[in-house]
Amino acid sequence: MDETKTVAIIGGSGLYNLEELSGIEEVNLITPFGKPSDTIISGFFGDVRILFLPRHGRGHQFLPSEVPYLANIWALKKLGASWCIGLSAVGSLKEEIKPGDIVFVDQYIDRTHRRRATFFGDGVAGHVSFGKPVSSVLQEVLVNASCDVGANLHVGGTYVCMEGPAFSTRAESELHRSWGASVIGMTGMPEAKLAREAEIAYTTVALVTDYDCWYDAYSDVSVEEVVRLMRRNTETAKRIISRTIPRIPQELDPMVQFASRNAIMTPREYIPSHRLTELEPIIGHYFNNDT
Secondary structure: OOOOOEEEEEEOHHHOOOOOOEEEEEEOOOEOOEOOOOOEEEEEEOOEEEEEEEOOOOOOOOOHHHOOHHHHHHHHHHOOOOEEEEEEEEEEOOOOOOOOOEEEOOEEEEOOOOOOOOOOEOOEOEOOOOOOOOOHHHHHHHHHHHHHOOOOEEEOOEEEEOOOOOOOOHHHHHHHHHOOOOEEEOOOOOHHHHHHHOOOEEEEEEEEEEOOOOOOOOOOOOHHHHHHHHHHHHHHHHHHHHHHHHHOOOOOOHHHHOOOOOOEOOOHHHOOHHHHHHOHHHHHHHOOOOO
């Protein structure tokens, strides 16, 4: 793998035109899991390679349940990503977390049910450790950068990932609040799980656009309000990212570095050859004859 430090950014299409990037090119990949959401934008921020992928495609074509999460993470790993910043629009489940704020979550509750959530299966069994689902190393760098730009931020909290595409009912919103969750969104899972399997250090930057629908003093969620706040949050996110990238360590987060090595249960001789080919960027280095 290339020794160049490579940072992936997954988010809205408005982020990919970071003015600081040089050597910009578009990369098209076909993966064993289909096409990624869109062309991957590759460029350099100083000596750091950046890979930007619009999660919903340019033009926001994919519903959260339609996003090709496996293809996205596979492609980013194949291109050398060892760090990944996932930007996600969310609703707040707590009064103190206001629209326009940023939350650095450290836990998830996965309520999706229509999405494939693992690279494993079909002849290779693996169970990654996911008790600490975000990279604390990457999160610390992002938090410090957010402080630099004066963002209103909250460090820690639980992200409920719902299936969507409809927003929550009031009863669902109150249920999630009773669990002590902080925010709710539709894209955090299985993205974070797949990144862990791919040994990519991942952190969600949750951009708050609304109060979901539980808060009587605030109007119910509307697309117009979400879009307005997302545009504002995007500008803040750009400033945070530009300060974060130079500070990310060269070395991979040790919590993530061998996540799949420690997860694989199936001996090599039992793994179908086509699965080894499909998962080469994910686990291939553990089955190299030279190691």
